[in-house]
Amino acid sequence: MARNFFIELEKILYQKDILQKIYDFNNFYENFKANLYTFDHSHQAIINENSQVKIIHPMKIRRPKEANSTLSLAKILHSVAHIEYSAINLALDASYRFKNLPLNFYQDWLEVADEEIKHFLLLEKTLNELGFKYGDFHAHDNLEKALFLTKDNLAHRMGIVHRGLEAKGLDANPFVLEKLKTTNHPVKCLFDEIFTIILNDEIKHVYKGNFWWNFAKKENDNYIDLCKAYKEFSLLGKIYNKKARIQAGFNESELKELNNLYNKNGG
Template sequence: MKKEFFNTLEKILYNQNLNQKINDFYNFYDDFKSKKIIFDHSNISVLKECNYEKVKFIHPTRIRRPKFTKNIKSLAQIIHSIAHIEFSAINLALDSAYRFKNLPLNFYQDWLEVADEEIKHFQFLNQALEQLGYKYGDFFVHDNLDLALKLTKDSLASRMGVVHRGLEAKGLDANPFVLKKIQTSDNEIKSFLEEILHIILKDEITHVSKGDFWWKFSKDKKENFLSLCKEFKTFSLAGKQLNFEARIQAGFDPLELQEIDKFYNN
């Protein structure tokens, strides 16, 4: 008997057991790729908390981000913050595939593929944490990405623009700076972390390009990205220094990037 896409995905999305969530996703994704899934687009989406039960939340302004990686704890904190972003990105990709109906099959294929890669990123980072004697959930995190999920739940264009073309592209901006910070460490795990960050950058360019495609697919023709930045002032959709090269690879226009940079950084 074939599984129904949205009902099955809802159970995975809201599963609070991390290992079970990942295992169930892999089984579901295998069935999807083997065309053992049926779609019922009349399925009504719900909105519940989808955070891993062991994570402790505090306000973003209360989170201390180490500037250096001289000791194991500081290095672990940096890795943990990236791991939380990747875990949140799993839920965001799954939610996009679950929440929006009556779209081309390629849409669902894209976001399941993104979720699959985000899981791999998360597992790499969790492996690094364990090598340092820590695990995911050992440090406080913020819920900005969950807030973005909730605020864009009713609009495909907003979800694609704010989350997958905006906040994920901000990760492209941050990647080189995190890499430099990691390179100041003398821990034996450094080379493994450098490899992880290179993998994440490469994959995230493709994720942002998917967000770029589906944002352009769903948005009003008159809408531009700067108008989205102004509408969603709750979030900054660009870093302090744009990664022009990576953003252009992901679908941004050079003139558009100059406008975004001016809007946020001047």
């Protein structure tokens, strides 16, 4: 008997054991690619708290300015690992929550989840080499908040989360890498490869967000207006990665508007 795509994905999305979650997803993804699931779009999605770390307010998180100790290095890596783990859930949630869409929508976001898992595992392995693991430090829940606030609107989810917050990761990538490379720890040799993989994949992810934002938005919807409506989120870095954003689907005039919106003081 064929299994329902959404019911099976719900189990994975809310699985608390990380290794089990990844194992289950890998099996699910192979079955999906083999066309073994049915799509019952009458399925009603649920929304649950889904964090694996202790959450505190972003302003209470002390971010090391340099990786000048093993602890500082681990904290920086952990913050990136948290973003990647959250991104797994965001991609799974998009596939799970939004119904009656073309098959390639589900293909896209499962592919994103698969790549986010690979990013997370690369970072988790490096954390382990430092003597730490994911969950050892506090984190914020900005991505989870964005997931909740956009749970009923596909255009908003694609625009704010996958075209917005994920694109901000493109801005941060080179600066995080530069900070990590201030360490003298032997794991330093891994960072260029890991962060190049992440950057190249994230460009593709934001491009998918751009595609599905354009698919889902209404004719008169304006991206800058959407950003203003979600003013609790900043969706552009103070110094933004123009090259990566252009590759991901932004245009120059739009980037100028975003810069005027978020960096009015020239930050």
